[in-house]
Amino acid sequence: MKSPMQRILLTGFTVILAVFFVTPLLWFVFAPFNPQASLSVTIPQSPSLANFEEVLSNEMAMRGLLQNSVIIGIGTMVGTSLIAALAAYGISRGTLPGRKILTYVLILFSSVVSGTASMVPIFKLIYDLGLIDTHIGVILVMIGGSIPSAIFIMQDFVESVPRSYEEAAMVAGASPLQIFRDVTFPVMRPGVLVVGIWVLVGAWGSFLTPFILLRNIKLMPASVTFFLFYDLESGMPQIRLISAYAVLYTIPVLLLYLLINWRYGFRFFGGIKQ
Amino acid sequence: MQKAILSRELSLLFLAPALVFIALFLLYPFFSIIQMSFTNQTLVGANAINPQNVGFQNYVELFNTKDWMRQGEMGHSLWLTVQFVIGSALIGQAMLGLGIATAFNNRKGLLREIVFTLAIAAWIIPDVVVAFAWFAYLDPEGTLNMMLQAIGIQPLDWLFDYPMFSIILFNTWRGTAFSMLLFSSALASIPPSYMETADVIGASPWQKFRDILLPLLRRYIATDLILITLWTFNTFTPFLLTGGGPINRTNVISIYTYSVGLRFFEFGKASAIAVVVMLINLVLASIYLFVSRNQQGKTA
Amino acid sequence: MASIEIRNLRKTFGKVVAVNEVSLSMTDGEFVALLGPSGCGKTTTLRMISGLEMPDSGSIHINGKDVTSLPPRSRDVAMVFQDYALYPHMTILDNIGYPLKVRGAPHNELKEQVTSVANNLQIGGLLARRPGQLSGGQQQRVAVARAVVHHAQVFLFDEPLSNLDAKLRLEARAFLKHLQREVGITAVYVTHDQAEAMALADKIVVMKDGSIMQAGTPLEIYRHPVNTFVASFIGNPPMNLLPCEINGGSIYVQTGDSPQAMSAAGLRLPAALAKGSQFTLGVRPEHIRVLTEPAADSIKGTLYVTQTLGGEALVIVRVGEQLITIRLFEDEAPPLPNEVYLSFDADHLFFFGPDGQVLR
Ligand SMILES: Nc1ncnc2c1ncn2[C@@H]1O[C@H](COP(=O)(O)OP(=O)(O)O)[C@@H](O)[C@H]1O
Numbered sequence: 018m019k020s021p022m023q024r025i026l027l028t029g030f031t032v033i034l035a036v037f038f039v040t041p042l043l044w045f046v047f048a049p050f051n052p053q054a055s056l057s058v059t060i061p062q063s064p065s066l067a068n069f070e071e072v073l074s075n076e077m078a079m080r081g082l083l084q085n086s087v088i089i090g091i092g093t094m095v096g097t098s099l100i101a102a103l104a105a106y107g108i109s110r111g112t113l114p115g116r117k118i119l120t121y122v123l124i125l126f127s128s129v130v131s132g133t134a135s136m137v138p139i140f141k142l143i144y145d146l147g148l149i150d151t152h153i154g155v156i157l158v159m160i161g162g163s164i165p166s167a168i169f170i171m172q173d174f175v176e177s178v179p180r181s182y183e184e185a186a187m188v189a190g191a192s193p194l195q196i197f198r199d200v201t202f203p204v205m206r207p208g209v210l211v212v213g214i215w216v217l218v219g220a221w222g223s224f225l226t227p228f229i230l231l232r233n234i235k236l237m238p239a240s241v242t243f244f245l246f247y248d249l250e251s252g253m254p255q256i257r258l259i260s261a262y263a264v265l266y267t268i269p270v271l272l273l274y275l276l277i278n279w280r281y282g283f284r285f286f287g288g289i290k291q
Numbered sequence: 292m293q294k295a296i297l298s299r300e301l302s303l304l305f306l307a308p309a310l311v312f313i314a315l316f317l318l319y320p321f322f323s324i325i326q327m328s329f330t331n332q333t334l335v336g337a338n339a340i341n342p343q344n345v346g347f348q349n350y351v352e353l354f355n356t357k358d359w360m361r362q363g364e365m366g367h368s369l370w371l372t373v374q375f376v377i378g379s380a381l382i383g384q385a386m387l388g389l390g391i392a393t394a395f396n397n398r399k400g401l402l403r404e405i406v407f408t409l410a411i412a413a414w415i416i417p418d419v420v421v422a423f424a425w426f427a428y429l430d431p432e433g434t435l436n437m438m439l440q441a442i443g444i445q446p447l448d449w450l451f452d453y454p455m456f457s458i459i460l461f462n463t464w465r466g467t468a469f470s471m472l473l474f475s476s477a478l479a480s481i482p483p484s485y486m487e488t489a490d491v492i493g494a495s496p497w498q499k500f501r502d503i504l505l506p507l508l509r510r511y512i513a514t515d516l517i518l519i520t521l522w523t524f525n526t527f528t529p530f531l532l533t534g535g536g537p538i539n540r541t542n543v544i545s546i547y548t549y550s551v552g553l554r555f556f557e558f559g560k561a562s563a564i565a566v567v568v569m570l571i572n573l574v575l576a577s578i579y580l581f582v583s584r585n586q587q588g589k590t591a
Numbered sequence: 592m593a594s595i596e597i598r599n600l601r602k603t604f605g606k607v608v609a610v611n612e613v614s615l616s617m618t619d620g621e622f623v624a625l626l627g628p629s630g631c632g633k634t635t636t637l638r639m640i641s642g643l644e645m646p647d648s649g650s651i652h653i654n655g656k657d658v659t660s661l662p663p664r665s666r667d668v669a670m671v672f673q674d675y676a677l678y679p680h681m682t683i684l685d686n687i688g689y690p691l692k693v694r695g696a697p698h699n700e701l702k703e704q705v706t707s708v709a710n711n712l713q714i715g716g717l718l719a720r721r722p723g724q725l726s727g728g729q730q731q732r733v734a735v736a737r738a739v740v741h742h743a744q745v746f747l748f749d750e751p752l753s754n755l756d757a758k759l760r761l762e763a764r765a766f767l768k769h770l771q772r773e774v775g776i777t778a779v780y781v782t783h784d785q786a787e788a789m790a791l792a793d794k795i796v797v798m799k800d801g802s803i804m805q806a807g808t809p810l811e812i813y814r815h816p817v818n819t820f821v822a823s824f825i826g827n828p829p830m831n832l833l834p835c836e837i838n839g840g841s842i843y844v845q846t847g848d849s850p851q852a853m854s855a856a857g858l859r860l861p862a863a864l865a866k867g868s869q870f871t872l873g874v875r876p877e878h879i880r881v882l883t884e885p886a887a888d889s890i891k892g893t894l895y896v897t898q899t900l901g902g903e904a905l906v907i908v909r910v911g912e913q914l915i916t917i918r919l920f921e922d923e924a925p926p927l928p929n930e931v932y933l934s935f936d937a938d939h940l941f942f943f944g945p946d947g948q949v950l951r
């Protein structure tokens with residue numbers, strides 16, 4: 018039931034939306050390749066990879082991107098996925114009182130508590146644990162922050178595993194841990210992957226936590242090492258280098274996320290229904 | 292009521308690691324903020340080492356009725372936050388997200404892929420990068436002005452002259468994907484036969500939206516509004532664009548908390564602000580929940 | 592192989608009494624069908640035998656051992672689920688072998704046993720595939736193979752054929768019967784399909800609203816239903832049940848405003864049937880003749896519709912407000928006038944009291 022009128026309207030709507038969403042990013046298409054880039058969008062006179070060469074030769078920046086960001090991102094991803102998968106399983110297959118609203122309360126609570134104010138007690142906590150200036154400290158804090166939403170989304174994937182799978186395993190003689198390891202976890206693996214990538218993207222982009230908890234420049238992830246491309250004397254950002262670094266920093270996680278999204282779709286219907 | 296597969300002890304065992312993290316990184320900061328809000332703790336000076344209990348003094352200062360609506364005070368900041376939340380979350384993200392999801396419901400193809408991919412990209416790209424992109428976009432010589440000039444509109448200094456509008460536009464751009472994805476998966480769960488029946492009866496698109504989709508989506512809308520309201524209330528990203536300025540005109544509550552706590556290091560006062568924000572958030576969430584439950588009762 | 596002894600089993604979910612005082616004993620090698628309409632508590636009973644559900648009261652003994660409070664894995668039972676519950680991430684080999692794996696069987700031994708069972712069930716060629724690549728009938732065999740592989744004492748089936756289409760279901764039914772003959776398993780088989788229960792079971796247990804209505808061999812239940820519920824549940828099309836009153840030498844069939852008299856001479860009336868009392872007359876569709884002329888023992892009706900089924904035909908006649916089904920073993924119903932007369936086979940009549948219980 019698609020009339021030509023509807024098609025035209027939809028196409029018009031698409032064009033407007035596409036303009037709205039893509040124009041703020043246009044700058045990134047041109048500036049990185051322009052050795053004279055400024056904040057305005059200009060098609061480079063003589064496009065070159067000079068900006069990238071300069072960024073790639075900055076050892077600290079590359080260490081931030083290729084090593085520290087990766088360690089923090091993967092650490093947070095693995096930790097959160099595993100812990101959230103276990104918790105979602107425990108909530109969904111158990112008999113804890115109030116389990117229906119537990120995750121909901123957690124979500125509300127976490128969006129209420131996260132915020133700049135909680136950085137002070139969290140800094141103190143990590144300091145007391147002796148984990149200031151370590152990757153593990155950053156990872157722990159990030160896991161803590163992402164766990165409520167991760168459980169929330171993961172629960173939906175647990176619920177979508179038919180109970181008869183687990184009951185069949187029970188009758189076959191498996192213990193609860195065997196059931197989780199052999200049956201539930203493998204079946205919900207797409208969900209774990211979706212949540213994992215989502216957490217990875219969040220950790221990759223996180224600025225405040227590593228900024229506050231890390232001091233050694235050798236440990237800082239890319240979100241923080243952007244400051245390496247500020248001019249030392251004027252304190253002004255060197256636009257052409259920042260744009261190139263931003264592209265290197267963004268493209269991998271963006272592609273990864275889109276890939277997962279296309280492959281498995283974006284799902285959170287069950288959990289979201291309250 | 293379904294048969295439990297795990298005993299209570301076992302399900303606690305599965306939950307244990309998560310509970311440890313929740314206790315450390317949610318409950319501890321929560322209570323610590325409440326406790327600190329009754330002290331005069333600072334970063335340096337005598338009160339850093341030996342903070343004094345000052346009772347409700349921080350709160351009294353915050354709600355000082357004489358000048359709490361002055362620029363740079365909490366009342367003013369809350370008022371800006373209300374504008375920001377209504378503009379970017381309720382009107383911007385939720386409406387646009389619902390619009391996109393409805394327009395592309397049950398449709399596949401290139402147009403949908405383009406819009407969804409771009410919206411998701413805007414949602415996924417890290418804060419720091421997005422801030423630079425929008426800085427360049429809103430620059431007097433930036434892309435937005437170039438496009439406006441092309442259709443004969445004078446260039447404007449967006450961040451300076453229209454800072455609140457700028458961050459609303461920014462936050463709409465940034466966060467629409469969430470509502471869009473939520474609504475489109477909600478719509479996908481409605482059997483196509485519902486809409487086809489309406490087609491056969493001869494309902495107009497607006498009637499179909501109002502009489503069929505909207506009632507079925509009510510609960511999803513409530514959930515979406517709760518989450519994006521809370522997130523928008525607490526988002527810190529506008530700081531990267533405006534720093535709360537010019538002259539406090541975008542000093543929304545998260546930026547206000549930050550400047551009191553991490554710029555001026557008045558931890559006690561910043562914690563009091565955080566407690567106020569938490570209370571407001573809880574009230575908002577409860578209102579939404581109450582309204583959506585009530586509506587449910589009426590339609591059921 | 593094992594015997595099962597179930598005593599006074601009861602299970603409630605909130606206010607719903609799912610299973611009410613069910614007692615049942617099964618001997619070694621017996622194949623028992625739990626039969627009843629949806630929601631009557633069959634699955635719940637089966638799940639209590641498996642240990643997936645704990646009874647509120649009552650006991651279950653397997654081979655004389657009280658297993659009432661044991662978890663499933665300590666009961667040595669095998670179960671085939673309605674949706675088969677085959678794991679999509681495992682190959683067929685791993686699926687079938689899973690019960691052996693959790694018992695710690697070494698891999699080569701596992702593979703050997705799985706292969707032999709699979710060959711037996713004619714799915715030996717599928718072991719490397721995954722469940723998603725199998726047809727419904729093949730999946731069903733895999734589910735059975737997984738149950739058979741570890742030689743459990745008791746087999747439990749929960750409507751294992753209900754996801755198959757009609758033709759496959761007949762095939763699978765024959766296959767299960769053959770398997771039971773060959774292996775001699777002790778099994779509890781849940782179904783709502785009376786034909787399936789008749790075809791497969793040594794003993795049928797008919798349930799309604801959580802209680803057992805009747806238990807017996809298929810023929811016993813077919814020939815001597817204890818009440819109208821069992822009578823109308825067994826047999827397809829179901830038995831016709833007519834409200835009647837007996838008075839003098841006549842039976843008055845009260846299906847409409849005006850009762851129709853029918854001679855009671857030649858009927859073997861049950862002793863309990865007092866004069867002047869109300870009762871329900873039951874007659875199976877195959878035990879009615881359609882006449883074009885009235886007879887002393889006939890009642891009048893109007894032709895409603897005829898259905899040609901191939902090999903048999905159904906004639907449906909309206910008597911008063913009730914439809915009566917007659918089954919003819921002919922390719923096609925003969926041409927019939929609008930007004931017809933029905934005569935019941937006197938040797939195959941059932942009499943039920945006002946409470947629905949059979950009269951003897
Ligand atoms: N987990 C449960 N929670 C609540 N009610 C249940 C549950 N399982 C079964 N019931 C109820 O118990 C009754 C019997 O169910 P069941 O044993 O599944 O019937 P059957 O298998 O014969 O269709 C039904 O009324 C059903 O609604």
Ligand SMILES: [Mg+2]
Nearest residue numbers: 630633634635
């Ligand atoms: Mg059932």
